[in-house]
Amino acid sequence: MNRVRIIGKALANLPWQERPKNCLAPLWRYTENPIIHRNPLPGVARIFNSAVLPYRDGFVGVFRGEQTNGVPYIYLGRSADGVHWNFEGEKIPFVDESGAPFMPPYAYDPRLVEIEGTYYIIWCQDAYGATLGMARTRDFQTFTRIENPFVPFNRNGVLFPRKINGKYMLLSRPSDSGHTPFGDIFLSESRDLEYWGHHRHVMGKGSQWWQNIKIGGGAAPIETSEGWLLIYHGVTGTCNGFVYSIGGAILDIDNPSRVLYRSGDFLLTPEEWYEERGFVPNVCFPCATLQDADTGRIAVYYGAADTYVGLAFTDVNTIVQFIKEHDAAEAGDREEGRR
Numbered sequence: 001m002n003r004v005r006i007i008g009k010a011l012a013n014l015p016w017q018e019r020p021k022n023c024l025a026p027l028w029r030y031t032e033n034p035i036i037h038r039n040p041l042p043g044v045a046r047i048f049n050s051a052v053l054p055y056r057d058g059f060v061g062v063f064r065g066e067q068t069n070g071v072p073y074i075y076l077g078r079s080a081d082g083v084h085w086n087f088e089g090e091k092i093p094f095v096d097e098s099g100a101p102f103m104p105p106y107a108y109d110p111r112l113v114e115i116e117g118t119y120y121i122i123w124c125q126d127a128y129g130a131t132l133g134m135a136r137t138r139d140f141q142t143f144t145r146i147e148n149p150f151v152p153f154n155r156n157g158v159l160f161p162r163k164i165n166g167k168y169m170l171l172s173r174p175s176d177s178g179h180t181p182f183g184d185i186f187l188s189e190s191r192d193l194e195y196w197g198h199h200r201h202v203m204g205k206g207s208q209w210w211q212n213i214k215i216g217g218g219a220a221p222i223e224t225s226e227g228w229l230l231i232y233h234g235v236t237g238t239c240n241g242f243v244y245s246i247g248g249a250i251l252d253i254d255n256p257s258r259v260l261y262r263s264g265d266f267l268l269t270p271e272e273w274y275e276e277r278g279f280v281p282n283v284c285f286p287c288a289t290l291q292d293a294d295t296g297r298i299a300v301y302y303g304a305a306d307t308y309v310g311l312a313f314t315d316v317n318t319i320v321q322f323i324k325e326h327d328a329a330e331a332g333d334r335e336e337g338r339r
């Protein structure tokens with residue numbers, strides 16, 4: 001296969017380990033996982049499902065912190081190497097457009113995306129039911145909320161890192177109020193990040209058993225010479241509850257509601273103690289990647305067992321080749337998703 005290119009910036013200092021000899025899997029785990037352990041800061045019992053970006057000479061991240069009263073919130077973290085993190089002791093202090101405090105009742109599963117020099121946090125919050133919250137910052141000091149962009153119920157909001165055909169693009173997963181037993185990924189577009197429309201269906205749960213209950217967007221899509229690389233989660237049900245695995249798909253570069261390829265095999269599924277044992281066993285929940293356009297290296301950040309943060313690695317050639325070789329996209333995935 002021709003070499004696949006990441007279209008984006010170089011990032012020479014991203015965390016990285018070479019693929020172990022004899023490893024055939026498309027993602028390989030960091031040997032020092034988990035990178036964030038229990039009780040990471042006073043008043044926070046667990047950090048998981050979190051997102052990071054390069055910032056200045058190092059990295060910045062938004063972290064789902066489960067407080068000791070059980071309520072999730074988002075905490076800011078900074079790191080020199082993307083592996084060892086220092087967290088701010090207080091929740092991110094969101095404000096409204098006038099600068100007045102504007103805190104949601106809870107906030108979880110944040111994603112973090114840079115578009116044209118502004119950083120956007122997208123998370124799940126209560127707005128008379130679980131739905132997407134969104135805020136922007138330019139300096140990681142002031143975090144201004146974009147008031148309630150969606151109505152309930154919705155989760156797993158993921159922004160694309162650039163406009164497509166002049167519009168901001170967002171993946172989301174319409175849900176219900178509980179442990180949703182269904183769910184497809186949709187695409188919405190906006191001229192201003194406030195008003196969203198032209199909603200299209202991207203892809204539904206798969207017929208493969210590991211993703212046969214629901215799916216949801218994971219990390220912000222990575223632009224490549226083959227299309228948008230989407231790392232997402234797929235869920236199956238067992239007699240002991242849901243199991244969350246990591247899946248991969250490639251979306252059309254100009255029309256990302258069209259799936260070009262979608263792996264019928266998972267990329268990573270719970271196997272290690274920190275993925276199988278925790279507050280919710282058997283969860284691998286990707287929320288972010290770091291990537292280096294020069295080498296094609298990709299580091300995937302994922303929540304493990306709703307308790308820890310893990311890191312896994314791949315390179316763009318390996319992951320795209322795996323997705324294409326295991327392609328199981330169906331007619332409904334390949335269509336534009338307009339009705």
Ligand code: BMA
Pocket residue numbers: 049108109179180244280283285303306
């Ligand atoms: C989902 C979300 C995630 C969580 C997962 C497994 O519904 O709430 O935050 O990781 O369930 O518990």
